[in-house]
Amino acid sequence: MIGALALTLSLSTTLAHADVQRFAVVVGNNEGAVGDDALYFAEQDARKMQGVLTELGGVSLLNTRSLYGKSRTDVLRTMTEIQGSIAGAKQNGDQTVLYFFYSGHADETALHLGRTSITWAELTALLDKSGADVRVAFVDACQSGSMTRRKGGTRAPTFAFDLQERLDARGSVIVTSSGGDEASQESDEIGGSYFTHFLASGLSGGADDDGDSRVTLSEAYRYVYHETVYRTSATRSGTQHPTQDWDLSANGEVVVTELGRSGTGTLHLPGTNPGTFAVFDLDRRMFVSQVEVKAADRRIALRPGRYLVQERLPTHLSVAEIQLAARAVVTVDSSRFRDGEYEDDVAKGSIDKSIREAKRPKLALHLLAGGRSFSDPTIQAAYFPATGTAGLEGRFGWRDGKYVSIDFLAGSGPGTLAVDGLGYPVDVDLDSATFGVGAGWRTPEFIVQAGGGLHLQGFWLRRRFPDAGVEDQELFSVAPGLAGWLGLHPGQFEIDVQLRVHYLPYVVDGRDNGMGFSELLLGLGYRF
Amino acid sequence: MILLFIFACGTVTNGPFDDDANFLAALPDEARQTVGFGDDTTDAAARGLGDRADLVELSVVIAAQVNGFVLGTLGLVDRVRELPPTERGDNTRRWGPYEGDCGVSASLLMSREFGVYQWSVLGHPTEGDDGTVLYGTHFSGETVVGGDGSFVWDHGRWASWCGLDESGVVTVDYDNRDGVDLLVLVEHLSLDGAEPTDWTYAYTRTDTLGDFQYRTVSDLAEDGSDELATVTVRDRWIPGTGGRSDAQVTGGGFGDTLWQWSQCWGATGRLTFQTDSLALTETVGNEADCVFEAAEVDRL
Incomplete structure (x- = not known):
């Protein structure tokens, strides 16, 4: 079955008569290392490319591994799995192609997968070890600006791929998003990185220069190079030049996508209506293609769904809404377009929504356990013995370092009271529960991280005297204070030591009093 | 603004246990219902040398007896304190x-x-x-x-x-x-x-004065007679300074004769002055140097 699903691949020369299975590992990660500004669209770009490869590129879903926001360990594990799958296909006599796509942060030495990394040397070794006959890697590691943001925190030299060391005789192609020490960029306007946007557009048909309904790797590269250079030439971060490293022993072309596949429909953009058209997928809320139509007709293969075809004119938008069915060919001529205002731009609204969603804080949940003690030793000894407590904290962190937190702690256990004039300790059972809210700032994300701010805690305590025949007693208080934490944050995990200091108003014998109390807590957390 | 959040209420009290302490305070205890004689009239070195005044030695023994007896009666009371x-x-x-x-x-x-x-x-x-x-x-x-x-x-x-x-x-x-x-x-x-x-x-x-008086019987004459003498002793002292012991003895080997014996002593209990009405003991020192110059045995 896998062979049947993958059979649609066409390699025009040496691979032309073989059964070919295509595999894909698609990796996207908005998070980077310390100092990297988080990206808005890297993971969305990866999803977009996963769609292109599976819908048009002949990669079955069974042969696709998608990793969004995952770590080094996940990538290593996935590459090992895909290596096994490739070996199985080759045992059946099939030839194999592996696509590796990465969108996220990087520097001159490594991909940044959140707070973990994979060096370029490790990546090339993983690709070599995959065993695939042909290995194609698209690496979109970019930086961002205002309307366009630079991907990656620092400008880095061009990725230093050495083909002779890296590739075996069968063949390998690597396409990167930028060259030299250029920064690569995301764009709010197109809702993604320039490179991936034009790569996906090209593979969907925009790059089909010869009109044969097949997009080869060469066509795709020419298209993505031209469009990326053109669209980034006026950006603040500077022109971005994609690069390629090509080492294939085959003599022909590698066809990456075929238009008109059974599961797709075709948008036909006639040459009689020239212009630059952006195609927005209304169902997935993303731009899927951008096509420049000159004299010749252009065809774009898309999965069935609702699409918005837009031409951005100086004063207004020209918009056509298309319903595309499988195997259908819809001609988008001038009669389908209507004028629209920029303020009503559905695509822009969706992109803004994506940006807002990307700006939402990340949640980290912590299990907390520790102890509580009071600043007045006499009051502590006579009324509120130190107790243990445990609970859960949710901490929402924004990209700019702000955080807010809510927490609930509870504890129960025996203690003793030292009452003046009594020669024995009074046994007491203490129950406590607190609900806290906090807000503050944290240091940039790194393996060692610290933070602190204000903390307000609702405090409930009950004293029970089961052996003394004395009625239960309760205290409720609202205690303002400060909280600070220091911890290790390897990957998604967080281990914090947290210290909270509060002023506790309290009532004893009907009289209002106040004192400080502190909580020292160990937190084990996971960041989602 | 943050003061608006400061709030507390509750029913916490140690009242029942403070009241326990009141009840216990109403019971006699060792510190207040025992005789503290000897603790502040002698030091360890003097005790070892055995040169304390005879009446001091006697009063220390009697005080220990009294304390032992009182404490014995208060056994249960002391127990409930715990x-x-x-x-x-x-x-x-x-x-x-x-x-x-x-x-x-x-x-x-x-x-x-x-x-x-x-x-x-x-x-x-x-x-x-x-x-x-x-x-x-x-x-x-x-x-x-x-x-x-x-x-x-x-x-x-x-x-x-x-x-x-x-x-x-x-x-x-x-x-x-x-x-x-x-x-x-x-x-x-x-x-x-x-x-x-x-x-x-x-x-x-008190902080400035001690006064211990007792009446008992003793073979004070050490003559082996079956008839014991009645001994009335009064010890007065100023803590850290010294004191005076006056004894009146009748009966026993003294018959109807009243024998009055006085000793003064220093801060460590060492004899500084001694005299008696029958010249049975050697007169020592000068009575004018005593903390209390006049003999008194009249409290009981």
Whole structure:
């Protein structure tokens, strides 16, 4: 079955008569290392490319591994799995192609997968070890600006791929998003990185220069190079030049996508209506293609769904809404377009929504356990013995370092009271529960991280005297204070030591009093 | 703004336990109902040398006897200080019953009204009716413990429960309002079948003055006579400075003759002056150097 699903691949020369299975590992990660500004669209770009490869590129879903926001360990594990799958296909006599796509942060030495990394040397070794006959890697590691943001925190030299060391005789192609020490960029306007946007557009048909309904790797590269250079030439971060490293022993072309596949429909953009058209997928809320139509007709293969075809004119938008069915060919001529205002731009609204969603804080949940003690030793000894407590904290962190937190702690256990004039300790059972809210700032994300701010805690305590025949007693208080934490944050995990200091108003014998109390807590957390 | 969030309410109180402490403060204790003579009149080196004044030596022994007897009667009272009450009421407390000597369990019952605490130790013998062996009354002063009161030990009843041939009643009046003031009356005390005797002790102590007086019988003449002398001794001292002991002895080898014997001593109890009315002892020192120049034996 896998062979049947993958059979649609066409390699025009040496691979032309073989059964070919295509595999894909698609990796996207908005998070980077310390100092990297988080990206808005890297993971969305990866999803977009996963769609292109599976819908048009002949990669079955069974042969696709998608990793969004995952770590080094996940990538290593996935590459090992895909290596096994490739070996199985080759045992059946099939030839194999592996696509590796990465969108996220990087520097001159490594991909940044959140707070973990994979060096370029490790990546090339993983690709070599995959065993695939042909290995194609698209690496979109970019930086961002205002309307366009630079991907990656620092400008880095061009990725230093050495083909002779890296590739075996069968063949390998690597396409990167930028060259030299250029920064690569995301764009709010197109809702993604320039490179991936034009790569996906090209593979969907925009790059089909010869009109044969097949997009080869060469066509795709020419298209993505031209469009990326053109669209980034006026950006603040500077022109971005994609690069390629090509080492294939085959003599022909590698066809990456075929238009008109059974599961797709075709948008036909006639040459009689020239212009630059952006195609927005209304169902997935993303731009899927951008096509420049000159004299010749252009065809774009898309999965069935609702699409918005837009031409951005100086004063207004020209918009056509298309319903595309499988195997259908819809001609988008001038009669389908209507004028629209920029303020009503559905695509822009969706992109803004994506940006807002990307700006939402990340949640980290912590299990907390520790102890509580009071600043007045006499009051502590006579009324509120130190107790243990445990609970859960949710901490929402924004990209700019702000955080807010809510927490609930509870504890129960025996203690003793030292009452003046009594020669024995009074046994007491203490129950406590607190609900806290906090807000503050944290240091940039790194393996060692610290933070602190204000903390307000609702405090409930009950004293029970089961052996003394004395009625239960309760205290409720609202205690303002400060909280600070220091911890290790390897990957998604967080281990914090947290210290909270509060002023506790309290009532004893009907009289209002106040004192400080502190909580020292160990937190084990996971960041989602 | 943040002050708006400061808020507290609740029912936390240590009132019941503070009140336990009040009840316990109304009971006699070792620090206030024992004689502190000897602690501040001698030092260890002097004791070892054996050169303390004879009357100081005698009073130290007598004080130890008195303390032993009083503390013996207060055994259960001391025990409840380490235990929470078994039962609490607004103005009552009960401890026990606890197992005691001779298989007799005992309870301590206390009640309070208008600052007056009444208490009793109720014995529960294995055979026979329950009975009170120790009881007292305490009147609160400015504080509960700074009051006065009395307690009575019925030694005969306790001895009967234990099958002992002993009798006697011990009454202790105390006043804690200004230092410590004790009057201990031992009436018809018979131990191990001996002839009943009556003893009296008076003890006063403040920060600046100590006064201990007692009357007992002793073979003071050491002549082997069956008739013991009646000895009345009064020790007065200024803590850290020195003191004076005056004794009057009649009976025994002295017949009807009143023998008056005085000794003065320094801060460590060493003899500094001595004289007696019958010149039985060597006269030592100058009476003008004594802390108290005049003899007094008239408190009891």
